[in-house]
Amino acid sequence: MFYGSNLVASGVQMEAWSVEDNGQGICFNIYAYNVQPGIYIDYATGDSHVADNGQAAGTHTKAANKEQHEYILNTKNMKFHSPDCSSVSKMSDKNKQTFTGTREQVIEMGYEACGVCKP
Structure with missing residues (x-):
């Protein structure tokens, strides 16, 4: 991808x-x-x-030194969420992907933070 x-x-x-x-x-x-x-x-x-x-x-070095978290990616609208975000339950399973890494890594992949949970 x-x-x-x-x-x-x-x-x-x-x-x-x-x-x-x-x-x-x-x-x-x-x-x-x-x-x-x-x-x-x-x-x-x-x-x-x-x-x-x-x-x-x-x-990247700066991302490798940051804490890793689990995020839920919406591959359709390119938003990322905390696993307990209310928006995750509204997401279609075909657009849902679990990612474990740093926030910086998710952003480098082209995703934007959800406006609801603000991960």
Whole structure:
């Protein structure tokens, strides 16, 4: 998935459902992050290099030092929410994605904070 004007995808969403048995054999929806251990990726420019001083792959230093939280992403309107936000229950399941990371990472992915819960 590309966010904003980034030149590199932040990851790939894969979904499968077996039609023969109505999803009994295969049924999943995952998001695989575009990260590599020990490598820093600048998704905006496409540049990558060996990470400095233990920096987590795919993260900026300032974001790597921040506290991680669980957020609920609305992939349709590009808003992010706290898990207990009242807006989450109104969200369609197909547009709902759970993300664990820093607030800065979510914003870098192109999401805006919800105006109700203000995560």
